[in-house]
Amino acid sequence: MAVYTELSPDEVATFFQALGLGQPNSVRGSTSGIENTNYFVDTEAGEYVLTLFERLTFEQLPFYLHLMKHLAARRMPVPDPVANVGGEILHTLKGRPAVIVNRLPGESVTASTESHCRAVGEILARMHVTGSDYPRRQANPRGLEWWNEVVPVVGRCASEGQRSLLTSELAFQNQIAVSSTYERLPRGPVHADLFRDNVLFEGGHLTGVFDFYFAGCDTFLFDIAVCLNDWCVDSGTGRQDTKQVAAFLGAYESVRALTGPERLLLPAMQRAGAFRFLLSRLWDLYQPREAALLKAHDPSHFERVLRVLRGEIA
Numbered sequence: 149m150a151v152y153t154e155l156s157p158d159e160v161a162t163f164f165q166a167l168g169l170g171q172p173n174s175v176r177g178s179t180s181g182i183e184n185t186n187y188f189v190d191t192e193a194g195e196y197v198l199t200l201f202e203r204l205t206f207e208q209l210p211f212y213l214h215l216m217k218h219l220a221a222r223r224m225p226v227p228d229p230v231a232n233v234g235g236e237i238l239h240t241l242k243g244r245p246a247v248i249v250n251r252l253p254g255e256s257v258t259a260s261t262e263s264h265c266r267a268v269g270e271i272l273a274r275m276h277v278t279g280s281d282y283p284r285r286q287a288n289p290r291g292l293e294w295w296n297e298v299v300p301v302v303g304r305c306a307s308e309g310q311r312s313l314l315t316s317e318l319a320f321q322n323q324i325a326v327s328s329t330y331e332r333l334p335r336g337p338v339h340a341d342l343f344r345d346n347v348l349f350e351g352g353h354l355t356g357v358f359d360f361y362f363a364g365c366d367t368f369l370f371d372i373a374v375c376l377n378d379w380c381v382d383s384g385t386g387r388q389d390t391k392q393v394a395a396f397l398g399a400y401e402s403v404r405a406l407t408g409p410e411r412l413l414l415p416a417m418q419r420a421g422a423f424r425f426l427l428s429r430l431w432d433l434y435q436p437r438e439a440a441l442l443k444a445h446d447p448s449h450f451e452r453v454l455r456v457l458r459g460e461i462a
């Protein structure tokens with residue numbers, strides 16, 4: 149992310165020492181991401197990421213942090229929050245909720261290949277299966293309820309063409325959500341934002357999945373759709389790459405087979421995935437926050453992806 153909350157080296161050092169992580173040798177603010185303040189901190193004990201939460205509250209965070217702990221404890225390559233002597237993993241720094249996790253190895257990829265799509269399809273299915281017995285419940289914060297709240301708000305600033313797209317897609321998604329097929333979709337904790345910038349690869353192997361801060365309980369199909377829309381879509385045209393989609397779904401199904409209702413609703417959920425990110429990008433554009441190094445994401449990309457999925461452009 150952008151650094152929203154500035155920390156001095158002394159503040160970071162005191163915090164790390166209190167958690168028994170030693171003296172920081174290096175502290176760097178991250179320039180990517182749009183939601184939280186991240187610092188990369190190296191100490192003699194290891195490499196860490198310190199996150200201060202700018203949007204999420206003390207009440208919302210335990211769901212995300214314990215989900216990461218649950219998956220990490222089951223050998224998934226996700227960040228593992230560091231506990232204090234009392235076993236607490238959610239901390240306070242400068243009055244904000246804060247967490248320290250291990251820094252995962254590898255780099256994000258910008259251009260995805262079929263091999264990347266296979267790796268992400270497989271890890272997503274493993275996360276769905278492994279997360280199935282996670283006991284905490286919290287709704288997807290960027291789900292249907294949020295869409296209904298923000299469409300009228302962003303619609304006021306959007307162009308006429310965008311406004312009519314948003315209104316029409318919202319009506320479609322509201323209809324899908326009350327259908328009996330939708331009711332039968334398998335559900336559980338989902339990442340809900342597993343874009344290329346939230347996955348790490350090293351030497352062709354997937355080494356990390358992070359940024360669980362849009363996670364929530366929702367349909368597994370929504371999670372699959374979000375991934376397909378980022379990993380398997382041509383960024384120039386907004387069209388799906390059918391070979392990448394096949395690679396992703398084949399790998400996903402090698403771990404967990406899709407059900408009949410999931411097959412039926414995949415196109416509708418891909419529209420839902422594109423709609424969700426079009427909405428959040430418009431929201432970020434029209435309600436910007438202070439940040440030293442903020443790079444806003446482009447809404448027109450997801451407008452194109454959504455229009456392609458709706459059959460409005462070839």
Ligand SMILES: Nc1ncnc2c1ncn2[C@@H]1O[C@H](COP(=O)(O)OP(=O)(O)O)[C@@H](O)[C@H]1O
Pocket residue numbers: 149150178180181182183184185186197227249250251252253345346356358359361
């Ligand atoms: N546990 C981690 N291991 C390695 N890199 C990480 C980790 N957490 C965050 N990062 C890095 O920090 C950057 C910003 O993190 P991110 O969670 O995407 O921020 P935001 O929530 O603000 O979008 C990522 O692009 C990634 O490079």
Ligand SMILES: N[C@@H](CCOP(=O)(O)O)C(=O)O
Pocket residue numbers: 180181182183341343345346359425428429445
């Ligand atoms: N993936 C979202 C933005 C969320 O930001 P992140 O850096 O926290 O993943 C998008 O592309 O709109």
